[in-house]
Amino acid sequence: MKVKLAQFCGEVVATDHLEEVSGTSMDGTGYTWTDVHRQVWIRSRDGRERQFTFTNVDVPARTGHRVALLLDGDRPVALINFSTDQCINLVALKQFELFGAAEAFAFAALLVAAGFTAPSGLAILSIGTIAYALVKYRARRHRYRRAFTRVEEQIRHNVAHPPADVTDDLPCSTEP
Numbered sequence: 001m002k003v004k005l006a007q008f009c010g011e012v013v014a015t016d017h018l019e020e021v022s023g024t025s026m027d028g029t030g031y032t033w034t035d036v037h038r039q040v041w042i043r044s045r046d047g048r049e050r051q052f053t054f055t056n057v058d059v060p061a062r063t064g065h066r067v068a069l070l071l072d073g074d075r076p077v078a079l080i081n082f083s084t085d086q087c088i089n090l091v092a093l094k095q096f097e098l099f100g101a102a103e104a105f106a107f108a109a110l111l112v113a114a115g116f117t118a119p120s121g122l123a124i125l126s127i128g129t130i131a132y133a134l135v136k137y138r139a140r141r142h143r144y145r146r147a148f149t150r151v152e153e154q155i156r157h158n159v160a161h162p163p164a165d166v167t168d169d170l171p172c173s174t175e176p
Helices: 101-115 120-158
Strands: 006-027 029-043 047-056 066-070 077-079 086-089
Touching: 029 066, 066 120, 077 120, 086 120, 101 120
Parallel strands: none
Antiparallel strands: 006 029, 006 066, 029 047, 066 077, 077 086
16 A cells, blocks of 8 residues: 655745765864754645755745645755656655664674684684675665655656646645
C-alpha cells in the first residue's frame, strides 16, 4: 500500500535567505564553506501561514507564486510552483545514512575482539566488513531510489491534477 504524501498549498507571502559562512583554520591553513538557508512563507486559503526552510537548495518561488509543498511528516520533499511550471524533488542520497551509531560501536567491539585473535581474525573482519558495507550501500541506494520515485510520482500526479488551492477551487491542505 502506497502512503500518500501530505501537502501544503497556497500563495508565497514572503521569502528570505541567510548565508552562513563556516570553516576551520589551523596555523593559517583550512577551508571555509557557505550554507544558504532559504525561508519561504506560504499562506493557505484558510489563512494559515507556515514557514519552510531549505538549505543549499535553489527554491524556484517568489512572493505571489502559487505553490504546493509535498511533505513527509514535517519535512518538505518537493516543491511544485504552479505560477512558473517548475518542480523540484528534494530527496537526496545524503539523507539516507550508510551506517548508524550502533553499527559503528559494533564494529569497534569486533575490531577489539579481532585484535585478540591474531592476524586471521583481522583478515576475517576485513572481508566481513567489506561485504557488509557493500550490502548496506546497495540497500541505501535502493531506499533512496524508492523514495525519489515515490515523490516523482506524486509530483506528476499534482501537475496533472492541480490541488484546488492553487486553482482557486477548494482548500488544499491534506494530511495522509
